[in-house]
Amino acid sequence: MKYDFSAIERKWHARWAEEHTFITGTDQKKPKYYVLDMFPYPSGSGLHVGHLEGYTATDIVSRYKRCRGYNVLHPMGWDAFGLPAEQFAIKTGTHPRLTTEINVANFRETLKSMGFSYDWDREINTTDPDYYQWTQWIFLKLFERELAYMSEIDVNWCEELKVVLANEEVDEKLNDGYTVIRRPLRQWVLKITAYAERLLEDLEGLDWPENVKQMQRNWIGRSEGVEIDFELPCHRTNLRVYTTRPDTLFGATYLVISPEHPMAEKLAIARQLVEVKNYIARAKLKTELERTGLQKEKTGVFTGSYAINPANGEALPVWISDFVLTSYGTGAIMSVPAHDSRDWEFAKKFDLPIREVIKSPHDVEEAVFEGKESCCVNSSNDEISIDGLDFRTAFIRMASWLESKGKGRRKVNYKLRDWVFSRQRYWGEPIPVRHYDDGSMSPEPCLPLTLPEVEAYHPTSTGESPLANIEEWLYGADEHGRFRRETNTMPQWAGSCWYYLRFIDPQNRQSLIDPSKEHYWMNVDLYIGGAEHAVLHLLYSRFWHKVLYDLGVVSTKEPFQRLFNQGMILGEDNEKMSKSRGNVIPADHVLSTYGADAVRLYEMFLGPLEQVKPWNTNGIEGISRFLGKVWRLVWDENATEPKTTAGLPDEAILRRMHKAIRKVTEDIEQLKFNTAISEMMVLVNELHKAGCTSLVAIETLLVMLSPFAPHITEELWQKLGHTESISGVPWPSFNPDLANDDILTIAVQVNGKLRGTFMVPAGSSKELLLDEAKRVESVLKFLEGQKIIKEIVVPGKLVNFAVRP
RNA sequence: GCCAAAGUGGCGGAACUGGUAGACGCGCUGGACUCAAAAUCCAGUGGGUGCAAACUCGUGUGGGUUCGAGUCCCACCUUUGGUACCA
Known part of the structure; x- marks a missing residue:
């Protein structure tokens, strides 16, 4: 019988769908395991082999956990709101809903042909009103708790696209030749800062890659410092600065405020006023990027005013510079050029004094010294001295x-x-809020507030969304009076902030999630996705989760217990896959050529899951050969009956088998699929070499292989006479006595160089090893005429003789 | 610039807590089967010297610790990812 992967795969896809093989178990007495993928945005270009990597990994874990007796929740859905469908609509007039539907159908089909064991009954789509009703519901909860508010803030405004850009989009648009300016706009803002401390603290208990945690910590950026008031004698007020280095207060030689600081113009004395006004005006024109990233040389202007250093009564000049950020701290800093590189640079440029207050190993006129390890100097007045103190003590004092x-x-x-x-x-998602003539707001009483149909998808010239053009949708009246609906919609992040909860209870009409189901299934046990979401998506999600926790909707403080980032798969040219490079490997193409099992195995065999690695279509041949060999363990070329025989294999094979069970099991637990596959290849090679037809050995192999290559294993399993799906078969266990070698090869070294080997039974004594080692012929000549000064014996491993002539 | 990760054959990669470097796969070479091919199978495959046995060098570079280093320490180089003056 020949191995016809496409017929086999078609057959089992139909069977699995018909029998609901992968429906999520609900018996709450069984242990649960929730395996989640970062759900995709269904783009028009379809899936390529890189997208399938993470999905294959989670599918292997899901199938493995089912074999281990878990109820597994393994769902899939679509993060389908987003810019590409809208831009396509602007260009062609096609409704984004239609575009989305087509793309989703295409994605779903590809995922199904991979044989992923998703519970398709739980499929969700963020653009479905039944779904976004609850996204809106969460928004209203944020609104009620004053965690959602409106504020006039500077945004990145793209003139050509008439849209506000996220900071992370600015670069991209500038590269595309668009102009981006800063412009104030009334915006909805979520008060994630209220949760900063908790977002930071709760990272501790998570089983996440350390680098992702570190990135989140940096993003949150907690710092402890002191706000200090500098008196402005001519203005009868204070200038408040924020510093993390109060220990250097005596070293402050000038102050700097940001151009947007409310005092900026007021502080300018008559002689400086023109220059100051010019500087402020120029700063406004710059984008955030120009002010920070690209700027090499510091700029600034002196206001002409002075402020009094509370520590020593000195009058310090107050400068304005755009390197000081308005939105951080108080928008004003004290400059200690001796001990801060930015201040040092600024002081050198404008010839301001530099004063050493931390004992420095070199002249601070020559170079800055930022170390915190040495002690304070030149820091005392009539009331206080911090000279000689270390950073911590000086800070507190x-x-x-x-x-x-x-x-x-x-x-x-x-x-x-x-x-x-x-x-x-x-x-x-429309933001469900009504605005009244008197400026008050109230939540929409009825959710979902659905998207109305529009004629044109262009934003309005004022920067409002297309919704602002639909008068009949826009205006209304209720008991509070006439209202205008909010025309802003939510960002794409919104739907993905909580989707993992909806998978648990996707059809619920009464509430977002049923508490007992939530209790059973949360947290997500394993969450796999790309590292590009290390900060934003994961931080936003955690924020919403904590709000839901405070509301009593969820019972856990954190959503994702274990996180894993898969590495990107590059094109065959070792470059990132992209249309413009023409190196994209579409999933459908390799699927039809090699079949799902081969693609799944190869995706995992390529290298460690977390690593960035290039695709190489040639390599998949090896996997195809491997599958052929597995097939031929059961069938001879023209046979009509399997060639398997009852009974155990011989001892060598049995040992090999138990070794493989141990290795494959451990590797799956650690997501080391490449070495698990390699181990199964070794086993298959051995079975062939030994001509083994033992049913026990072959069935064990099939079960181990089934999470990786579900189709071929289902087929062979059935042909071996089983009627139930292989996906429900208990995972094999290994016997440690058989998994460990009984005969060991011991290496013999002389001065650390390998000079021979010998074999001994496992558990042999040190003395025996030493004796044997001295009798190995190839070793003897290196010992001859030498004095053995040390003998090292590592039981079960090696013997090393350190010798000298 | 700063932070993080990583540098191993022609290629993807393997190597448990320091203990036989190169598992497994690709590719390549030779052979078997065949009229021929495909498929399959067998053997070989890090560099150098050698007919061979064997010896020797070898995990980015240079030092160090150790009986022994791909693995630990120091310095440097390169690549990738993240980040952009957060006082």
Whole structure:
């Protein structure tokens, strides 16, 4: 019988669908395992082999866990709101819903041909009103708790596209030749900063890659410092700065405020006013990117005013510079050029004094010294001295002194900023809020508030979304009076913030999720996706989850217990796959040529899951050969009956088999699929070499292989006389006595160089090993005429003689 | 610039807590089967010297620790990812 993968795969896809083989178990007495993929945006270009990597990995884990007796939740859905469908609509007039439907159908088909064991009954789509009703519901909860508010904020405004861009999009658009300016716009903002501390703290208990945790910590950017008031004698007010280095206060030689600081113009003395106004105007024109990233040389302007250093009474000049960020701290800093590289650079450029207050190994006029390890110097006044103190002590002493004088207070700051949540687009969840003539707002009483049909998908010239053009949808009246609906929609992040919850209870009409189901299934036990979501998606999701936790909707503090980032698959040219490079390997193509089992195995065999690695279509041949060999373990070329025989294989094969069970089991648990496959290849090679037809050996192999290559194993399993699906068969266990070698090869080294080997039974004594080692012929000549000065014996491994003439 | 990860045959990669470097696969070479091919099977395949046995070098570079280093330490080089003055 020949191995015809396409017939076999078609047959089993139909069978699995018919019999609902992968329907999620609901018996709550069984242990559960929730395996989640980062669900895709269904793009028009379809799936390529890179997309399938993570999905294959989760599918293997799902199938494995089912064999181990777990109820497995393994769902799939679509993050289908988003810009590409909208831009396509602008160009062609095709409704984004239609585009989305077509793309989803295409994606679903590809995923099904891979044989992924998703529970398709739980499929969700973020653009489905039944789904986004609850996205809106969560928004209203945020609104009620004042975690969603409106604010006039500077946004990245793209003139040509008439849209606001996210910071991470700015670069991309600039590269595409668009112009981006900063412009204030009334926006919805989510108060993620209220959760900064919890988002930081709760990272500790998560089983995530350390680098992702670190990135989140950096993004949140907690810092402990002091706010210090510098008196402005001519203005009868104070200038408040934030610093994490109060220990260097005596070294402050000037202050700098940002161009947007409310005092910026007021501080300018008559002689400086023109220059200051010019500087502020120029700063406005720059985008955030120009002000920060690309800027090499520091710029600034002196206001002409002075502020009093509370520590020593010195009058310090106040400067304006755009390297000081408005949105962080107080928008004003004290400059200590001796011990901060930015301040040092600025001081050198504008010839401002530099004063050493931390004992430095070199002249601070020549180079900055930022170390915190040495002690304070030149830092005392009549009331306080911190000379000789280390950073911590000086920090505390200075902070308390300032507090006692009413000149400062300790303060924790975060880099994290509130999340701009509105988009001026059509294809997103409408924000369900009504605005009244008097400026008040109220939530939409009825959810979902669905997207109306529109004539044109272009944003309005004012920057409002296309929804602003639909008068009959826009206006209405209720008991509060006349209202205008909110025309902003939510960003694409919204739907993906909580989708993992809806999979648990996708059809629920009464509530977002049923508490007992939530209790059973949460947390997500394994979440696999690309590293590009390390910060934003995962942080936003965690934020919403914590809000839901506070609302009592979920019972866990964190959504994703174990996170794993798969590495990207590059094109055959070792470059990132992209249309423009023409190196994209479409999934459908390799699927039809080699079949799902081969593609699945090859995706995993390519290398470690977390690693970036190039695709090589030639390599898949080896996998095809392997599958052919597996097939021929059961069938001879023209046979009509399997050639398997009852009974155990001989001992050597049995040992090999138990070794393989152990290795494959351990490797799957650690997501080391490449070495698991390699181990099964070794086993198959051995079975062939030994001409083994033992049913026990072959069936064990099939079960181990079934999570990786479900179709061929189902088929062979059935042909061996089983009526039930292989996907429900218990996972084999190994016997440690058989998995360990009984005869070991011991290496013999002389001065660390391998000079021979010998074989001994496992568990042989050190003495025996030493004796044997000295009798190995190839070793003797290296010992001859030498004095053995040391004998090292590692039981079960090697013997090493250190010798000298 | 800073932070993180990684550098192993022609290629993808393997190597448990320091203990026989190169598993497994691709590719390549030779052979068997065949009229021929495909498929399959067998043997070989890091470099160098050698008919061979064998010896020797070898895990980015240079040092170090150790009986022994791909693995640990120091310095440097390269690549990839992240980040952009957060006071």
